[in-house]
Amino acid sequence: MATINQGRNEIRVNNSNSKCLLENWVEERNVSHIDPQKLSESDKSLAQILKNGHKGILTTEFDGSTANMTTIRDAFRPPDSLPCDKFKGRKGQLEEMMMFQEALRQVKEEEAKETELSEAEKKELRMSITKSDFHMEPFESKFPTPTAAHHLKEQPATFWTEHRDKIHGKSQDKNFDSCFRKNTSFSKPISERFDDPKPYEQDNWPKM
Structure with missing residues (x-):
């Protein structure tokens, strides 16, 4: 047999001033007798009063400051x-004061x-x-005279x-001067192969 009314209360009890949904805000119904009937100058609306709660529940000193x-x-x-x-000793404090005065x-x-x-x-x-030393007018920066032959090429x-x-x-090696220059004839585009040496010839590289 099904539950009668499926657990709902059929006795309609008015909530806070009969302005809420049914069976909501039970706390508002329990304290409806102490709700203000008239709004004061500082109160904007009854909803604001119900939102902030009733005064005097935690303390009656309304002008007191929080701890x-x-x-x-x-x-x-x-x-x-x-x-x-006083983590430092007396001697350490005197030495620190003496160094501070000296500085x-x-x-x-x-x-x-x-x-x-x-000036x-x-x-x-x-x-x-x-x-x-290095930015004065008489100073002129010059490279030192080389002591050995310097061949850049x-x-x-x-x-x-x-x-x-x-x-x-x-x-395959393509030149005699560089040891890591690879033979890329198999993947080189045709437009870049003009005037190139044959696969069995050596490259003229590096061109210095």
Whole structure:
């Protein structure tokens, strides 16, 4: 046998001021007797009052400020027994103060000297070592005289130039100067093959 009314309440109970759907906002029906019947100047509408909740449930001090203490701040307070500001010893504090005073004295002496110098001396004082040594007008940059013959077009002799015939998997050599220039005759386009040497001839490479 099917459940009668399928669990729905057929007794129509009005919700908050009979403005809500049926069987919704049960809490509003339970406190309808303490809802304000007239709106004050600060209240905009009854919906706003019902949204914010009733006053005086948590506290009656409406003008009081919220506490700044949270659960984390209350649980993890810094210990009062440990000297948090005295991790350095007395000797270390005195040495640090002495070095600070010495650095301050040196800075004041340099500032006093700069005020007595002329503009040219101030400019020279602020000039870096690189600028003073390598960017002056009399200085001229020149390459040193070579001590040996410098052949730019000469191919250096390396391990691979001496053993290029023994490299496994290397294609046919097309020149005598470069050991890694492969033979790409099988994939070279026809438009780029004009005036090229024959497959059995050597290339004129590098063209220096």
